[in-house]
Amino acid sequence: KRMRTSTHSDIENCLLAWLCQARAQSILVSGPILTEKANQFAVQLGVENFECTNGWLECFKARHGVSSRLVCGEANSAPQxxxxxxxxxxxxxxxxQYxxxxxxxxxxxxxxxxxxPNRTLAFKGEKCSSGKQSKxxxxxxxxANNDGSGKRKLLVIxxxxKPCCFNGIQYTANKKTWMASTIFEEYVHTLYHDMIQQKRKVVLIVDNCHARPCITxxxxxxxxxxxPNTTSHTQPLDSGVIxxxxxxxHHDLAMCTLRAADSGNTFKPDVLMSITIRKKAWDLVEKETIANCFCHCGFTHEQPAGKDNVLEEESESEESSHFxxxxDQLRIIGLWPxxxxxxxxxxxxxxxxxxxxTSDSDIVVAQSTIDKPDHDDDAEEDENDNDTDIQHPPIKIxxxxxxxxxLQLLLAQQGIGDAAY
Structure with a gap:
């Protein structure tokens, strides 16, 4: 039997966006709550003579795979x-399947x-959703994929x-540097076109964040x-890769701080340098490390011995010792508390x-402007936020x-091979 489409798709889209966000926050949602929210969205959208009936709600739930579940027992046992x-x-x-x-x-x-390092204690544990530090x-x-062979370009928000030209990464921007649903959708479509060209079908596993839109x-x-609330056990990138x-x-930042001090200067990273270091950091994450993190979360038919603790292996590496x-050197000169x-x-x-x-009004605005071209919520720039617009002067060839x-002369004098860098 063919599923009928909704006669009020605008209300349905708003309700679905609200429901996804509520479930991502582990908010319990019942049938009466959905009914009330649907009626509220109808009013905000200016839809007259709409009433969320049991039939409309059941069709909505069927179309989007929404089911009722009994919630019981200890809260701590539910995630397990x-x-x-x-x-x-x-x-x-x-x-x-894959x-x-x-x-x-x-x-x-x-x-x-x-x-x-000298500002670490001022920031540690802060979510920084607004204010000076959020800038x-x-x-x-x-x-990345399961075997570590397909690391995607780093996306930086x-x-x-109007930043500098960044090679090897994807860059986008908004006023609060948030991951927004539009940014995620664009990212997924980029991956989609790549897979079409390679004639592949893949699965992309992501957390149930409210910034994740329903993409068809x-x-x-x-x-x-x-x-929700299970990603520390089920998401590979959250189990060591990040x-x-x-x-x-942070190791590279510390090294830059030390090098600047040795030259009698004070190190202050700008946007271009920060993103360059970030790309290098992502490049340094090895495919074996990624594969081990997938394995740690159960993405394998057999669990290899001796690979349960990915971070323990990393902590014993040569680079950890270098860090x-x-x-120790930064502590000696007073730059590491x-x-x-x-x-x-x-x-x-x-x-x-x-x-x-996303507030209810923002959900309604987003739905109302879907068919409007050239719409950009972030068109205005904050004139006072010049700290992120630092530009390097053009460097001559x-x-x-x-x-x-x-640099080559320095390596030769120090007896260091080029391969080390």
């Missing part, structure tokens, strides 16, 4: 039950791009609408949403807000060649 259900049913089906190279995971994270926050989206017509991509990425990023040496550990610096932005809840020659 959901995790077990995910791994025993949904994940098993994914592994049976090859490892066709299973992708994408996750977002926030970064204080100007943060140096130093960027949002990054990382994505900044504030500057993706024949080459199946969007699989994780259950932290290792931040390890490399410790950098910290004694009460700040390496982990404090790496995890300082672990809880930074990267998306914003001759100056670049001279710099490379100087």
């Amino acid at each position: 039950l959901l995790i077990n259900e995910w791994k025993s049913m949904t994940l098993v089906a994914i592994l049976a 090859e490892p190279r066709d299973i992708y995971n994408a996750d977002k994270t926030g970064l204080f791009w100007q943060l140096l 130093q926050r960027f949002t990054a989206l990382l994505a 900044g504030k500057s609408g 017509g993706l024949k080459a991509i199946h969007l699989q949403f994780l259950l 932290r290792i990425f931040k390890f490399h990023y 410790n040496n950098t910290v 004694t009460d700040v550990s390496q982990d404090d610096f790496i995890d300082v932005d672990a809880v930074v807000s990267v998306s914003e809840l 001759a100056a670049g060649i001279a710099a490379v020659d100087t």
